[in-house]
Amino acid sequence: MEWETVIGLEIHAQLSTRSKIFSGASTAYGAEPNTQACAVDLGLPGVLPVLNEKAVAMAVKLGLAIDAEITPRSVFARKNYFYPDLPKGYQISQYELPVVGRGHLEIELEDGETKTIGVTRAHLEEDAGKSLHEDFHGMTGIDLNRAGTPLLEIVSEPDMRSPREAVAYMKKMHSLVRYLGICDGNMQEGSFRCDANVSVRRRGTEKFGTRTEIKNLNSFRFLEKAIEFEVERQIDVLEGGGAVVQETRLFDPDKGETRSMRSKEEANDYRYFPDPDLLPLDIDSTFIEQIRAELPELPDEKKNRFKTHYGLSAYDAATLTTSREMADYFEAVVEQADAGQAKMAANWVMGELSGALNREGREIGDSPVSAQALGGLLARIQDNTISGKIAKEVFEAMWAGEGDADTVIEAKGLKQITDTGAIEQVIDQVIADNPKQLEQYRSGKDKLFGFFVGQVMKQTGGKANPAQVNELLKKKL
Amino acid sequence: MSLSLDEVRKIAHLARLSVQEEDLQGYARNLSDILDLVQQMEGVDTQGVTPMAHPLDASQRLRADEPTETDQRDHFQGNAPAVESGLYLVPKVIE
Numbered sequence: 340m341e342w343e344t345v346i347g348l349e350i351h352a353q354l355s356t357r358s359k360i361f362s363g364a365s366t367a368y369g370a371e372p373n374t375q376a377c378a379v380d381l382g383l384p385g386v387l388p389v390l391n392e393k394a395v396a397m398a399v400k401l402g403l404a405i406d407a408e409i410t411p412r413s414v415f416a417r418k419n420y421f422y423p424d425l426p427k428g429y430q431i432s433q434y435e436l437p438v439v440g441r442g443h444l445e446i447e448l449e450d451g452e453t454k455t456i457g458v459t460r461a462h463l464e465e466d467a468g469k470s471l472h473e474d475f476h477g478m479t480g481i482d483l484n485r486a487g488t489p490l491l492e493i494v495s496e497p498d499m500r501s502p503r504e505a506v507a508y509m510k511k512m513h514s515l516v517r518y519l520g521i522c523d524g525n526m527q528e529g530s531f532r533c534d535a536n537v538s539v540r541r542r543g544t545e546k547f548g549t550r551t552e553i554k555n556l557n558s559f560r561f562l563e564k565a566i567e568f569e570v571e572r573q574i575d576v577l578e579g580g581g582a583v584v585q586e587t588r589l590f591d592p593d594k595g596e597t598r599s600m601r602s603k604e605e606a607n608d609y610r611y612f613p614d615p616d617l618l619p620l621d622i623d624s625t626f627i628e629q630i631r632a633e634l635p636e637l638p639d640e641k642k643n644r645f646k647t648h649y650g651l652s653a654y655d656a657a658t659l660t661t662s663r664e665m666a667d668y669f670e671a672v673v674e675q676a677d678a679g680q681a682k683m684a685a686n687w688v689m690g691e692l693s694g695a696l697n698r699e700g701r702e703i704g705d706s707p708v709s710a711q712a713l714g715g716l717l718a719r720i721q722d723n724t725i726s727g728k729i730a731k732e733v734f735e736a737m738w739a740g741e742g743d744a745d746t747v748i749e750a751k752g753l754k755q756i757t758d759t760g761a762i763e764q765v766i767d768q769v770i771a772d773n774p775k776q777l778e779q780y781r782s783g784k785d786k787l788f789g790f791f792v793g794q795v796m797k798q799t800g801g802k803a804n805p806a807q808v809n810e811l812l813k814k815k816l
Numbered sequence: 817m818s819l820s821l822d823e824v825r826k827i828a829h830l831a832r833l834s835v836q837e838e839d840l841q842g843y844a845r846n847l848s849d850i851l852d853l854v855q856q857m858e859g860v861d862t863q864g865v866t867p868m869a870h871p872l873d874a875s876q877r878l879r880a881d882e883p884t885e886t887d888q889r890d891h892f893q894g895n896a897p898a899v900e901s902g903l904y905l906v907p908k909v910i911e
Contacts, residue, residue, distance in 0.1 A: 356881045357881050357882065357883055358881050358882055358883045358884070358885075362885065363879070363882065363883055363884030363885045364883065364885040365883035365885070366883075371889075371902055372901065372902035372903050373889045373892075373893070373902050373903065373904065374887040374889050374902070375885075375887070376889070376892075377885040377888065378888075378892070381892060383892075389877065389878075389879045390876050390877075390878050390879065391878070391879060391881050392878035392879060392880060392881060393880075393881035394881070395878060412869075412875075414869040415876075419830070421832055422909070423904075423906040423909055428832075435867075436869075470909060471903060472908070472909075475900055475903070475905050476905075477908055478898065478905040478906060478907060478908055479905070479906050479907070479908050479909050480900065480901070480903030480904070480905055481903055481904040481905070481906055482902075482903055483904070608830055610830065613869045613870065615870065617870075617876055618869075618870050618872060618874050618875050618876040618877075619869045619870060619875055619876060620875065620876045621875035621876070
């Protein structure tokens with residue numbers, strides 16, 4: 340039996356405002372428990388929520404970036420449920436009229452194809468506090484610093500058909516919110532997390548299968564693993580003659596499995612209704628146009644520009660524009676080196692530099708080799724001072740803090756030998772030292788050409804200009 | 817429209833209200849009366865009428881994104897039945 344996976348994601352992006360969505364309490368991360376929870380966040384009687392303008396602007400920004408309709412008059416609603424980290428007994432959210440309506444986002448698949456994923460809506464809401472279940476004499480500790488932090492919940496259509504597609508979508512949205520500067524994207528701190536709705540159906544059927552919702556996935560890898568496991572589990576249930584139960588599940592990263600989270604009797608019944616404490620949110624076209632004018636170049640626009648302006652492949656352009664920081668770094672390298680060296684710059688940024696950053700778990704923002712320094716190194720390859728191979732050695736020294744490219748080349752004596760006479764001298768010596776190979780080469784064993792090149796490079800410590808070596812060797816042999 | 821006793825129990829549970837068994841009948845009758853009224857209102861033609869989100873014909877005022885609150889934890893926690901290490905303590909919520 341062939342099964343098809345159907346996935347929809349609900350992404351929660353914490354908006355990087357300085358104060359909360361409905362109160363003037365600070366949102367700074369890592370403060371002492373409950374020192375940033377004011378009367379409004381605590382839901383004390385008699386307080387009124389007042390909406391944060393920046394949070395609205397950020398939501399609109401996302402809406403414009405995904406080509407969505409901005410709802411001219413959206414409404415806040417109460418989502419009612421009881422949990423100790425939600426002091427009011429309801430979460431202020433949006434239900435029937437969210438601020439951002441239908442939009443879409445394009446993702447790149449591994450085969451280079453693109454696919455458009457529909458975004459159903461995005462709405463503003465407040466985050467809840469945190470429950471700490473360590474033992475406080477058999478009680479639970481509550482920290483309400485996070486209560487009231489603005490969230491944008493971005494709900495996708497059930498358009499994804501594999502865990503890989505879900506990851507590609509989540510990564511693209513992650514990249515987008517960071518480009519827009521509306522969310523720091525810090526997944527460890529929970530600033531960017533998602534719930535995955537997963538179901539399977541027989542290939543070729545129209546009707547969706549019963550779905551389960553996997554809560555609170557805060558890494559791309561967990562998202563992929565959780566869906567993979569859940570798909571297998573659902574298929575096993577169905578092929579065993581059973582039925583999938585619609586429920587909320589949790590992913591256990593240690594065991595790599597999902598498990599049921601809430602019992603049936605607590606089935607969600609949130610009894611939404613418009614929050615009488617808040618008036619409808621009117622967004623006029625002046626406000627929208629003001630925000631449109633502030634939009635930065637978006638990942639897809641940047642990607643297309645990298646293809647046309649620098650002549651990069653679709654893959655290179657997509658990789659380099661994953662984050663704004665990497666794209667900016669690349670452009671600074673090219674500017675420093677030479678506009679004609681874009682492909683080489685791309686290779687270095689995605690290869691040597693990314694490799695070194697990954698090895699040390701660093702972000703491109705705190706790379707020990709600046710874009711200017713890397714550009715300087717590439718300029719030395721370009722003007723034939725060093726070969727690409729030697730450049731890797733220089734790069735390592737630069738990474739280790741031994742100075743800029745010129746300093747390292749000078750200090751280590753790595754300057755390329757371009758003096759024809761000097762290279763000829765080495766070639767003559769190599770030929771004299773290897774009469775047997777010379778004999779074989781001349782009798783037609785062409786492959787030995789490489790041997791001679793290798794010998795010359797060895798004698799010169801890799802410093803001879805490879806093009807000149809080839810040319811001169813051909814003449815001499 | 818009449819609500820069953822089980823439905824009344826469920827509604828009470830969702831609102832975390834403790835309702836005495838002997839009061840269930842009365843609540844069921846009262847709530848059903850309200851639903852009857854709603855049903856009667858549903859007979860009105862509301863085509864083309866935008867649902868009212870708020871009785872005041874006004875729009876939400878926005879505030880600037882600036883932290884204005886100071887730390888009043890001790891003051892607020894003076895009101896709480898149990899606190900420790902700056903946390904509010906509540907009966908354990910997971911087993």
